[in-house]
Amino acid sequence: MEQRHLGRTGLRVSRIGLGTLTWGRDTDEHDAADQLKAFWDAGGTLVDTADVYGGGEAEYLLGRLVGSLIPREDLVIATKAGNVPDPYRRVNGSRGHLLAALDASLERLGTDYVDLWQVHAFDPATPLEETLQAVDLAVSSGRVRYAGVSDFCGWQLAKAATWQLAAPGVRTRLASTQMEYSLLQRGIEREVLPAALDLGIGLLPSSPLGRGVLTGKYRQGTPSDSRGASERLAPFVEPYLDDAAARVVDAVATAADGLATSPLQVALAWVRDRPGVAAPILGARNAGQLTEALSVEALSLPYEICQALDDVSAPVHRYPDQDWSTL
Secondary structure (H helix, E strand, O other): OOEEEOOOOOOEEEOOEEEOOOEOOOEOHHHHHHHHHHHHHOOOOEEEOOOOHHHHHHHHHHHHHEOOOEOHHHOEEEEEEOEOOOOOOOEOOOHHHHHHHHHHHHHHHOOOOEEEEEEOOOOOOOOHHHHHHHHHHHHHOOOEEEEEEEOOOHHHHHHHHHHHHOOEOOEOOEEEEEEEOEOOEOHHHOOHHHHHHHHOOEEEEEOOOOOOHHHOOOOOOOOOOOHHHOOOOHHHHHHHOOHHHHHHHHHHHHHHHHHOOOHHHHHHHHHHOOOOEOOOEEOOOOHHHHHHHHHHHHOOOOHHHHHHHHHHHOOOOOOOOOOHHHO
């Protein structure tokens, strides 16, 4: 698998990342091991997790597999901290919480460092410089090699990145931002992606298959074994089952028929090759599904198909993105 630099840093990652959101909850150790082995065999290196995935079980499960199944040095392990299971405070970006969470993550992962540590969400109740100071302390202590953020809107990302760039050599440059991005969710193109491109920050798209809808499996209804049929995950999928999304899914299916490939591969290739994208983070139910997705490595979409998909999925961005005199 091709390797890409993560933003304007020296860190190289595989251009598809393996997500572990369901590990330890819906994905047991056997299936997780099969996925990790298939990913590594395909040349994948970037494995993304978080301290809240499965209540910590995803990190614990990954830690059990690293070393025994895959050499630690062959993987780029990314984790996150900052989201908390507290109904009164869903985000905690304080220095004390973040550094304690990092120590707990390292223990579960069974390693003395993570390659990429991401602040999971913006905390409006904590001064941003305090959050970023925790990032600097984590890197200077050797527990973290590179740092990024997740789910920061455009101004939050720009403010954080600029603060870090203001004192080079003292503060840690942000390497990445992780955001949802797909043919069904292009909202980041308004401000987040332009900021990331300007500041040299690599984008790690989550839900690159539109929460599974872009695979086309919901075109004839909701399969009984799908996320859309799950009581817990149905609300996650439902927003992408409207008529506007259906038109995009139909266009993806048409493109797939013309290229003799699958809708999954067309949708994944589109987001993988967008400007600023380092590596889409892909989750899978099993190794077979993951292997099918990883075969996208050989696919490059023709310009005409990219343009057609761009047109059918184009978000409406007017003022202030367009010249005001044309409105």
